């Protein structure tokens with residue numbers, strides 16, 4: 139048990155499949171579930187074999203989660219697991235049926251025949267580099283299981299389809315439940331059909347994480363089924379790349395690739411993170427991985443003499459169905475708990491930030507401190523500090539080794555007050571302004587109004603003039619918040635489109651100039667004017683970078699009242715959501731008047747999904763808005779079009795702000 143190489147690591151299952159959750163939970167793996175948003179739309183014609191398709195889809199599912207988590211969940215996972223199961227018959231790849239007719243077509247094709255079930259699996263190892271970029275190392279493999287269906291009558295097929303079971307399963311059946319009745323034999327790993335080849339996965343895990351000395355990590359391991367190792371460059375988007383694309387070091391099923399050891403060669407930290415010890419039976423996993431070189435793909439399953447007999451397998455299947463239902467409701471309960479506790483987690487982050495816990499830990503000689511030292515530094519009680527630090531560990535904000543607390547990579551990235559990507563300004567704004575507003579949410583919902591007066595005892599007709607910029611200290615806090623958002627999202631917004639043909643830009647309401655500097659940095663031929671209220675401009679000097687580019691200049695004015703500076707591109711970053719459509723029209727018509735043909739407007743906001751069902755970040759923000767509203771990309775596009783700005787290009791940056799670029803004719 140000293141070999142617990144996964145202890146303290148954040149393992150993430152990038153899958154919404156309750157079967158995968160159950161299989162991995164049953165072996166004692168501790169992990170979080172973050173379903174992938176990767177759409178399974180890779181062009182199957184680009185893949186020579188079905189398993190290449192399944193492996194690539196698994197890889198893209200996992201990479202999407204690995205890349206999203208640092209931004210959306212504000213934590214970097216150590217390991218992300220993705221999988222994709224497909225059924226193949228007559229040279230066709232069958233995924234989940236889209237409707238009952240589709241399920242019928244699939245099942246009647248499978249009737250009376252042997253088919254293959256392939257599950258592709260990708261294990262992504264995320265390594266934080268010194269420059270805080272993340273390296274993604276991909277280990278992928280697949281498993282094939284052969285399944286033979288009995289001859290199935292139409293009546294039986296329809297009865298099965300009407301049970302509802304086929305709809306969320308590849309090939310339209312679930313071997314672990316009612317679908318088991320359709321099956322004559324299984325050759326291979328039964329769990330592979332259910333969605334996860336546990337046996338081969340454990341072997342791979344053993345090879346990656348077995349303790350030093352027990353295996354020769356860097357020797358060539360021959361894997362029974364295809365296995366490949368890729369390193370994905372950090373800036374690479376999770377694009378739908380077919381095999382042979384630049385993210386691949388070799389074909390996905392090439393044999394005999396090196397299996398990297400995550401420990402100690404890759405310096406994956408062993409953190410005592412409060413997530414508790416892993417319960418994976420590591421002796422078993424290590425023995426399995428040692429056997430993997432010798433393994434011939436032998437038939438297993440219900441025809442295997444060593445496998446449980448049919449009666450016990452049927453009992454196991456019934457248990458599985460019951461457990462699946464329990465797991466399903468447990469998953470829902472977890473989600474409920476997460477929602478109920480969400481405000482506590484936010485407040486822990488706000489409080490630790492306000493008390494400068496992350497800065498205090500960073501400034502200590504070794505980067506770590508015991509609770510009593512932290513308590514002394516932040517001038518707080520020992521008992522309260524200890525509770526706060528422990529809660530921070532449980533949220534992935536801190537790590538603990540013995541009695542010593544230290545920042546996690548995520549905290550170093552986003553929570554040090556002087557870090558280049560510090561979110562401290564925005565966190566303080568959330569704590570001091572948004573939090574009090576949200577305590578009056580019920581009244582805000584009843585009355586449909588912003589609760590500024592209730593929360594702060596003052597009416598505000600114009601939020602910026604009356605509230606944000608009324609007092610020096612409040613203004614500075616608001617500017618810090620906007621500054622941190624612009625610093626974190628600025629590069630992605632500035633590089634979202636090719637602006638090389640433009641010479642001048644004007645960032646309207648650009649606050650501290652952080653976004654303007656990002657645009658200047660990203661476009662060497664561009665001069666940027668930052669335009670904002672005189673009250674803002676007079677303080678923007680506080681935020682001037684040391685290496686300030688002299689292509690950025692500052693002009694004071696009110697974009698609703700004053701003449702706008704001339705520019706080829708007008709930037710509206712985080713501006714339009716604050717205003718009603720009526721005010722947006724006033725502003726856009728002023729911009730349109732200032733523009734000559736070929737000029738552009740770049741709007742950067744959180745874009746709501748077209749069905750307004752997400753992202754929740756945008757919809758939650760709307761709850762404390764005054765006269766503004768959140769909009770989708772096509773709503774922004776329509777507003778812009780009505781002022782002659784067309785040819786919209788939309789970029790979802792996966793950062794805090796998305797972007798749309800429209801051009802005048």
Ligand SMILES: Cc1cn([C@H]2C[C@H](O)[C@@H](COP(=O)(O)OP(=O)(O)OP(=O)(O)O)O2)c(=O)[nH]c1=O
Pocket residue numbers: 152153154155156157158173174178199221222223224225234255306307308309311312313314317331332333
């Ligand atoms: C053939 C077969 C598939 N399946 C399931 C396993 C997978 O969950 C599903 C195939 O779809 P997948 O796209 O592999 O997975 P998923 O959509 O369920 O989850 P995610 O993409 O979030 O990881 O079919 C069974 O449960 N039993 C079976 O007998």
